[in-house]
Amino acid sequence: MLMPPFTLHNPKTVEEACELAGMLLEKGEEFDWVAGGTDLLPNYKWHINPKPHVISLAKIDGTDTLSLHEIGCMARLVDLTTENGIHPLVVEAASKVASSLVRRNATIGGNLCLDTRCFWYNQGEDWRRSIDWCHKADCGTGADCRVIPNQNTLCVATYQGDIAPTLMVLDAEVHLIGPQGLRILPLAEFYQLDGMTKNVLKQGEFLLKITLSKESAKRTGTYQKLRVRDSWDFPEAGVAASWIEGDVSTLQIATTALESIPRCHPEEVAAILEDGWSGMDSVKALALSIRKAIKPVNNTSLPPRYRKSMVRVLTKRAVEKILEK
Ligand SMILES: Cc1cc2nc3c(=O)[nH]c(=O)nc-3n(C[C@H](O)[C@H](O)[C@H](O)COP(=O)(O)OP(=O)(O)OC[C@H]3O[C@@H](n4cnc5c(N)ncnc54)[C@H](O)[C@@H]3O)c2cc1C
Numbered sequence: 001m002l003m004p005p006f007t008l009h010n011p012k013t014v015e016e017a018c019e020l021a022g023m024l025l026e027k028g029e030e031f032d033w034v035a036g037g038t039d040l041l042p043n044y045k046w047h048i049n050p051k052p053h054v055i056s057l058a059k060i061d062g063t064d065t066l067s068l069h070e071i072g073c074m075a076r077l078v079d080l081t082t083e084n085g086i087h088p089l090v091v092e093a094a095s096k097v098a099s100s101l102v103r104r105n106a107t108i109g110g111n112l113c114l115d116t117r118c119f120w121y122n123q124g125e126d127w128r129r130s131i132d133w134c135h136k137a138d139c140g141t142g143a144d145c146r147v148i149p150n151q152n153t154l155c156v157a158t159y160q161g162d163i164a165p166t167l168m169v170l171d172a173e174v175h176l177i178g179p180q181g182l183r184i185l186p187l188a189e190f191y192q193l194d195g196m197t198k199n200v201l202k203q204g205e206f207l208l209k210i211t212l213s214k215e216s217a218k219r220t221g222t223y224q225k226l227r228v229r230d231s232w233d234f235p236e237a238g239v240a241a242s243w244i245e246g247d248v249s250t251l252q253i254a255t256t257a258l259e260s261i262p263r264c265h266p267e268e269v270a271a272i273l274e275d276g277w278s279g280m281d282s283v284k285a286l287a288l289s290i291r292k293a294i295k296p297v298n299n300t301s302l303p304p305r306y307r308k309s310m311v312r313v314l315t316k317r318a319v320e321k322i323l324e325k
């Protein structure tokens with residue numbers, strides 16, 4: 001598992017990073033951003049889509065800000081769990097990510113931009129060669145998708161980050177910057193339903209920071225996670241719920257690890273509210289409706305049917321927990 005060679009760039013300012021990205025794009029040179037490297041570098045060691053250039057965000061001034069209303073892309077997950085003043089829902093989710101060792105290096109930007117995962121893809125090069133590759137890393141062979149064959153364009157690899165759904169139910173916004181300038185959009189609009197494109201980042205853009213409004217700070221919530229081993233495993237399913245205490249009309253639910261994107265469920269919540277909130281019966285109906293809305297595929301450790309059933313359980317637990325606070 002030798003790391004393929006690449007040129008590492010270490011810009012010191014956001015402007016320098018954007019200029020560098022623009023210059024590489026102009027020359028037609030491919031590159032990746034790297035933050036903590038806990039996702040990108042293991043993939044490179046497995047020769048999964050390595051690029052000749054890597055731009056590190058680690059030395060850029062001012063990208064590790066951390067407060068209730070702003071989290072810089074280079075903020076380490078360990079600091080999200082230990083610093084005072086971070087929203088408790090984000091602290092809860094960050095504490096459930098991986099192991100303490102991984103959390104020391106992993107960053108919030110890397111977690112939100114995490115590559116999608118699939119057991120036909122997160123394997124060494126020899127293993128992937130033995131099954132004739134798949135089209136997310138097909139090494140020029142034109143190989144098909146191994147999970148849903150004959151669909152040839154999309155990839156259904158699973159997004160398995162824990163923090164995105166919690167930020168979604170807090171109405172977080174992401175600030176994206178690149179050679180074309182800055183744009184700000186709700187995190188709920190950041191992801192794209194394709195395991196290869198993953199999100200709406202344009203070529204040369206990176207995620208600069210996440211902001212939370214004053215309204216977000218009023219929300220309380222919880223994050224429920226299913227995983228194989230509590231010590232460090234990726235989520236097999238995750239449900240985040242938040243509300244403004246006492247007002248059930250503000251309820252928001254988001255799920256993760258069930259598709260190529262983390263997803264907010266405003267329609268499912270609205271449909272239950274429209275029928276009139278009736279306590280436990282509504283909680284059960286909502287849990288069932290979220291279960292029906294998600295479509296996991298068979299490419300993570302646990303079978304899709306079990307993950308789907310567990311979404312109902314996790315949703316029920318999450319909503320019960322916030323309502324009883
Ligand atoms: C053993 C193990 C267990 C894990 N378990 C969990 C888990 O339980 N829950 C969970 O959520 N995660 C889990 N992870 C994933 C881990 O959280 C991520 O690897 C980490 O959050 C990524 O952050 P990073 O800074 O290391 O990203 P990197 O590895 O540096 O980057 C990850 C990806 O994001 C891109 N990127 C990084 N920063 C930016 C940015 N600011 N803008 C645009 N693109 C960017 C990179 O190009 C790369 O594609 C686990 C990882 C390991 C190794």
Ligand code: SF4
Nearest residue numbers: 118134145146155156
């Ligand atoms: S979902 Fe299909 S294309 Fe995507 S990584 Fe898995 S096998 Fe490859």
